[in-house]
Amino acid sequence: MPTFHRRCRWKTALRPCRQRSRRFCAARPHRSIRSTCPSLSTRATKRCCCCTRGFAGRNERAAVSMERQLDVLVAGAGPAGAVIAAQLAGHCTVALAGRTPSGRQIGESLPGAASVPLRDLGLWDRFLAQGHRPAWSHASAWGQSETVQRDALLDPQGHGWILGRTAFDGLLRDAATERGAEWLAGAMLRAAHHEPGARHPWLCELLTADGIPLRLRCRLLVDASGRSARAARLAGAAVHRTDKLVCLHAWLPPGRDTAAWAGATLIEAAPQGWWYSVQVPHGDTVLAFHTDADQPAVRECKTQAGLLAYAREQTLLIRARCEGLDARAQPVGIAPAYSQYCAAAAGVDWMAVGDAALAFDPLASQGLFNSLCTGLQGAQHAIAHLDGNAQALPAWTHHVDGVRAAYARNLAAYYAMEQRWPREPFWGRRLELAKAAAGAPAMAYS
Known part of the structure; x- marks a missing residue:
C-alpha cells in the first residue's frame, strides 16, 4: 500500500523516484510536490516539509516502497542470470537483481565446448580479448x-x-545491460507472492543494497540464485541434495x-x-x-x-x-559443492536456470558451462511462455530432468572408477550413488 502524505491538503500518495532529493505525488505522477503542495519547505531539501520528517532515518525510509511492472524478473546475477537476461532483453522488459561476490570465487574452468554458447551470445571475441x-x-x-x-x-x-572469474562474470552482466536489461545491483529477493489470473501474477519484494524495499510485479519469475534456489523455494518447489x-x-x-x-x-x-x-x-x-x-x-x-x-x-x-x-x-x-536439483525446474509462471535448477559436482567440470547453456535454452522457453505457449515451462522441466539423468549416470561412473578405499565413508557413499544411478535406492541428505 502507498504511504499517504498526512498533513498535505492534497491528500495524495507518495512514491519515490530515482532522484535522491525529490518525490512525486502519485495523483499527479508527472508533477513534483514543489508545484502542487502548499506546505513546502524553504530549506534546500526540495521536499515537502510535512513529509521530510524522519526520512533521514533508514527505518522510516523503508516505509516508502515502489511498485513497478515488468515482464521478467531474474533473481540472481551470476552467469546463468546474466545470460538469460541478455537473451530476453530484446524481447521484453527484464530486470536482473542480485549481489556480486565480495571476494574471489572458486570455479575457474570452462570446457572447450563453451565456445558454442559464447558465440551464440555474440561474446566470443570479447571473451578472447579478456586474456x-x-x-x-x-x-x-x-x-x-x-x-x-x-x-x-x-x-x-x-x-x-x-578463467579470471570477476572479468568473465562482468562480461556477461555488461552484455545484459547493454541489450536493455535493468541491473538492480545489490537487490535481493525477500518474498514472492503469486496471484493467479493477474496480468502480472508475481508480486516480488526485494531489498536494495541501501536497505530500501522495492516491490515489483512480473509475468515470469526466473530463479538464477544458485544453490540457494531462493525463488524456487518461495514458489513452493522441493529442492533435493544428493550428498x-x-x-x-x-x-x-x-x-x-x-x-x-x-x-x-x-x-x-x-x-x-x-x-x-x-x-x-x-x-x-x-x-x-x-x-x-x-x-x-x-x-x-x-x-x-x-x-x-x-x-x-x-x-x-x-x-x-x-x-x-x-x-x-x-x-x-x-x-x-554438493549435487542439487529442483524436483521441478519450472512451475506456474516461474522457472529455474543454472545451479538453481541443477547444481553439479565440481568433478564434472560443467558448472559454468551448464549456466551458459541453461541461460540460453531457458530464454527460448521463457519467450514461448510469454507468448502464450502453455507447454513451454513443462517442457523446460522435462529438458532439465533429462540433463540431470545423464549427469547422474556419468558422475556415478566416474566415481566408481576409484575402488582403492571402499571402507572410507566418503567413497562408500559414492558407491551408494553409483547404485542409485543404476536404479537402486540412494541415500539423500537434508
Missing part, C-alpha cells in the same frame, strides 16, 4: 597411483580455459612447479576425498580439497597452512605442485 589462460593439459591420478595425462590437442572440442560435498580452497602465491605439470590442471583422489589444483591467469595457484562436510579432514584443513600440509601428506601428484608454495595461518574458503 583468459588456455587449459592445454590435464593430469589425474584417479583409480590408480599412476598419473594419466590428457592433451587438449586430442580433444575434438578444443582446449578449455582457466554433502564441500570444497575447501585457497589461493596461494606461485611456487616452483615441475616442468611436467607447469600450467596443467591436476586432479587426484585421496582417502577422504579428492584434490584439484590449477594456476589461475594472474599467477596464483588454486589448491582445493573436496570432501564431505562431516569428515575429519574438514577440521584439519581449516587454515591455508593446514590445507597445504594435508595435501603434502595425502597426495603424490598434487604434492609436486605444492613444492615452494607458502601458506599462511588465515582461514581457507569453504564453498558448497
